[in-house]
Amino acid sequence: SIQIKGAFFCEYFDSPTDALYFSIGYSFEIKKNTSVWITLKPITSPYHAGSLFKNLDVRLLLFEKLARSTERRLIQISSARSGIKSYIELNDLPKGSYEIIPITFGGVLRPRTREVNERPPIKTLRETRGKKFSMSKDYRDALEYIFDVFDFNDNKQLDRNEYNLWTIRTTGEEITNEDWLSIRDHVRLDEGEGISKENFFKLNDFEVQDPDTTETDLWAGLKSIGFNYALELDMMCPFELTVHVNESNIHLESTSFVELTEIKKILIKFLQNKSEKIKLNSTVQCFNYHDDCGSILIVENKGPHNVRISAQVVNSNNAALTLPIDSRKPPIINIRHETSQIIWFAHKLDSLRPMELDANVQVQ
Numbered sequence: 001s002i003q004i005k006g007a008f009f010c011e012y013f014d015s016p017t018d019a020l021y022f023s024i025g026y027s028f029e030i031k032k033n034t035s036v037w038i039t040l041k042p043i044t045s046p047y048h049a050g051s052l053f054k055n056l057d058v059r060l061l062l063f064e065k066l067a068r069s070t071e072r073r074l075i076q077i078s079s080a081r082s083g084i085k086s087y088i089e090l091n092d093l094p095k096g097s098y099e100i101i102p103i104t105f106g107g108v109l110r111p112r113t114r115e116v117n118e119r120p121p122i123k124t125l126r127e128t129r130g131k132k133f134s135m136s137k138d139y140r141d142a143l144e145y146i147f148d149v150f151d152f153n154d155n156k157q158l159d160r161n162e163y164n165l166w167t168i169r170t171t172g173e174e175i176t177n178e179d180w181l182s183i184r185d186h187v188r189l190d191e192g193e194g195i196s197k198e199n200f201f202k203l204n205d206f207e208v209q210d211p212d213t214t215e216t217d218l219w220a221g222l223k224s225i226g227f228n229y230a231l232e233l234d235m236m237c238p239f240e241l242t243v244h245v246n247e248s249n250i251h252l253e254s255t256s257f258v259e260l261t262e263i264k265k266i267l268i269k270f271l272q273n274k275s276e277k278i279k280l281n282s283t284v285q286c287f288n289y290h291d292d293c294g295s296i297l298i299v300e301n302k303g304p305h306n307v308r309i310s311a312q313v314v315n316s317n318n319a320a321l322t323l324p325i326d327s328r329k330p331p332i333i334n335i336r337h338e339t340s341q342i343i344w345f346a347h348k349l350d351s352l353r354p355m356e357l358d359a360n361v362q363v364q
Helices: 137-150 158-170 176-186 197-209 215-225 260-274
Strands: 002-011 018-030 035-044 059-065 073-075 080-082 085-091 096-103 126-129 132-135 234-247 251-261 276-279 284-291 294-301 307-317 320-323 332-335 339-348 354-361
Touching: 002 080, 002 260, 002 354, 018 260, 035 059, 059 085, 073 085, 073 215, 073 260, 085 158, 096 260, 132 137, 137 158, 137 197, 137 215, 158 215, 158 251, 176 197, 197 215, 234 251, 251 260, 260 294, 260 339, 294 307, 294 332, 294 354, 307 320, 307 339, 320 354, 332 339
Parallel strands: none
Antiparallel strands: 002 018, 002 234, 018 096, 018 251, 035 085, 035 234, 059 073, 059 096, 080 085, 126 132, 276 284, 284 294, 294 339, 307 332, 307 354, 320 339
C-alpha cells in the first residue's frame, strides 16, 4: 500500500454564498489487472476548533485516463464508509492510468461568515527587533503546520510540485523554471533536492524581513490556506489518501488543484442512471441518489424556460446538509432551461445509524 496526504480548501471573494471548493488530484498507473482498495480519511489538528471536521463529508472519485488523450472518464464513486473513512473497493481494476480526486461540497467545511472574515487579527505575525523584523512564534508555528500539510509524501521536504501547489494556493501563480532556480540559489539546494522545513522558514523569513511587506500581506497568505484572524483553520481540512494494491512499484503522485464545480457536472451525468427518479411536472424531474455515505439530489429541467425550485427540509437526523435547514424560509434555487443541477449533498454523520431526511421539493 502507499499513502499520501492532501487537503480540501474553501474560499470566496465577495459573498459566502459564492464559495468555491478545491481538492487535489492524484495519478497512478498499474501494469496488470489487480484488486484495489482506496481509502480517504479526514485529519484534524489543534488549529481546527471543535470536533466537527473529524466527520467531514468526503467521497472518492476514480477516473480512468484515456489513452492518447487528455480526457478522463469517471468510473467509480465511493459509496461505502468505515467510521470516518470513505472507501472504494474494486476486485479487478484493469491495467492502465488512473486519477483519484477526493471531494467535499460543504456539508461540514463551510465558508466563514462575512462578519468573522472581516474581524481584526488577534494574533501578530511579525515582531520588531531594533530596526529589523522577525516572524512571531505564532507565525512560525503556523508555517510549520503548513509545511507538513504540503509535504504530501511525508519525506520531510517539499519537491517542486509540492512547493508549486503551495505557491498557487497563496499567490495564485505557478513556479516558473526561473523561479525555481532562484529559490535553489537562495537556499543552496543540490540538484534534485527538495526544500527542507528550515529552508521553508528561511524563504518565508525573507518576506517577513522585507520592509515593503505589511502584516496584511502576511495574513493574506494564511487566509488563502484557510486560517481566520484567530489563527483557526475553519476553511481547510487535510486528509490522508491510501491506495492498497497488489503491485510493489506503484507510484502515487499529486498532480494539480481541482476546482470542484467542474466535478459536479461530471457527477450529474454519472449518477442520473443510478438514482431514483421523481417527476415534479412535465418538464422537471429529480434524481435522488442514495448510498452508505448519504444522498445527492439532482434536479433536471428539460423545458425551454428557466424554473425556480423550493427545497424545504422539514426534518433531518444524523445528517449534514449543504442546504440551510429552515422550514420557515426554504431556499429558492434557479434551474436554467435544458440543464441539470445538484441541489444538495447530504452526509450521514454517524455511519452506524440511519440518516433521516424529509424534504419537500416543488416547482414555484
